[in-house]
Amino acid sequence: MFKEIAVIAMLLAVVYAAPAADEAPTPYEFQFQEQNANHTLARQESGDASGVVKGSYTLIDKDGRQRTVVYEADPVNGFRAQIQSNEPGLINSAPAAATYSVQ
Template identity: 35%
Template sequence: MFAQIFTVIAVIATVKAGAISVVSGGLGVGGLGLGGGLALGGGLGGLGLGHGVSIAARPAVVDVHTPAHYEFKYGVADGHTGDQKQQAEVRVGDTVKGEYSLAEPDGTIRVVKYTADPHNGFNAVVSRIGHAAHPQIVASHGVALGGIGLGGHGLI
């Protein structure tokens, strides 16, 4: 009984999503509807649950003519690890414009502004904000004087 209820709910959700269409009357093509029941059409076999309703599967419709359009932004600012970065991008049709920035280990911030389109290709302008601060390593080349005493004699 639970399997039948689950199947009916799954079929209803699929119909509402638009993946299959409901056709009233009879058995589906290639379906098996017990008592004129609910049958998956298109040669898929069927499942008899109801009365007088068949379901015919149809391919998903993809619109290839509508130009792409999206916009997104994100960012990270982690005080514990020092990770700081952000990005924003907009696409309208075949043209993409965006910018991202990140904190470099030397203390500067790298900023990249980019565009891409079918005519000019991908173009990026990279810049740095701030002054690089590299740690100075001071090496000591001093020689230790003194020694280890062996029988009254010191070794250097």
């Protein structure tokens, strides 16, 4: 009798320890902007029920330098980004599937 209870207890432990099935993505959307004496920071993002996420964020320093990243991610193509900046010393390039463009 003890062996039967022990086997049942072990089976229950295995069942409860198994990872839960993945849930379908829930659509969402958010955005915010923050300003202070040193910079302005803005971000927005949305995701849909198929797992596609799109968004962007921008940083503007008090000296006028600006960087904007526009991105998209999905289960098929992964993460892709386009970076736009007026920062000195940058050149147009496309390493690692991210496009950099100097304004």
